[in-house]
Amino acid sequence: MARHDEVLIALRQIIRATDLYSRKLSKVAGLTAPQLLILQAIASRGEMTMGDIATEVSVSQATVTTILDRLEKRGLIERKRGERDKRRVYAYLTTAGRDIMERAPTPLQDEFMARFERLEDWEQSLILSSLQRVAAMMNAGDIDASPVLDLGAIDRIQPNGDGQRRRRDSSSYQPDRK
Known part of the structure; x- marks a missing residue:
């Protein structure tokens, strides 16, 4: 491969x-x-x-x-x-x-941070620089992101009581129809 x-x-x-x-x-x-x-x-x-x-x-x-x-x-x-x-x-x-x-x-990033902190400094630096290079190669270096491991819009609506999603992200907004 x-x-x-x-x-x-x-x-x-x-x-x-x-x-x-x-x-x-x-x-x-x-x-x-x-x-x-x-x-x-x-x-x-x-x-x-x-x-x-x-x-x-x-x-x-x-x-x-x-x-x-x-x-x-x-x-x-x-x-x-x-x-x-x-x-x-x-x-x-x-x-x-x-x-x-x-x-x-437990939040996913909490588990990640705990494991990451146990690595040697050189290994942390290697991972950081590699991921920064990958982000740049994917033209994602300028995308604003917070240190929250999650997919979709950060303020998206979760399922309502009947399991239906009201909004996934700002580009696909669909108001509730009752």
Whole structure:
């Protein structure tokens, strides 16, 4: 087998592993990876502003707001104005939010990071430079991406109660028909 075929197979395996994890997370907890990361960030601090969440999870504040809207509709978080500064809005986990986090699998990138950190510095550098070169070879070097292993739009809608997806990503938006 040609080396380029082996590289393409390895890339496909990475994409497939990410897809399978995303499906598992959706099936088990009804969440996307970014939703889970945001819930984890809030859980770790007890309360967070939208800006703090955006910084912690490495996504835009607009994306955080969109995701929090969806989590709030599901009753997983609440937003409240600050006691001292009414301009600040804080997100809190609800009991339902804590319950769903207990059921959710560990984020895929957490497992990856733990294994990656155990590698020698030279091996980490080799992997990083190789992946950066692959991204450049695929004309993906300028694509904005956060460190969240997930497929599709980062703020996409998950299945609703009847298992139907409302939106996969911004390029294929289909409003609900009731």
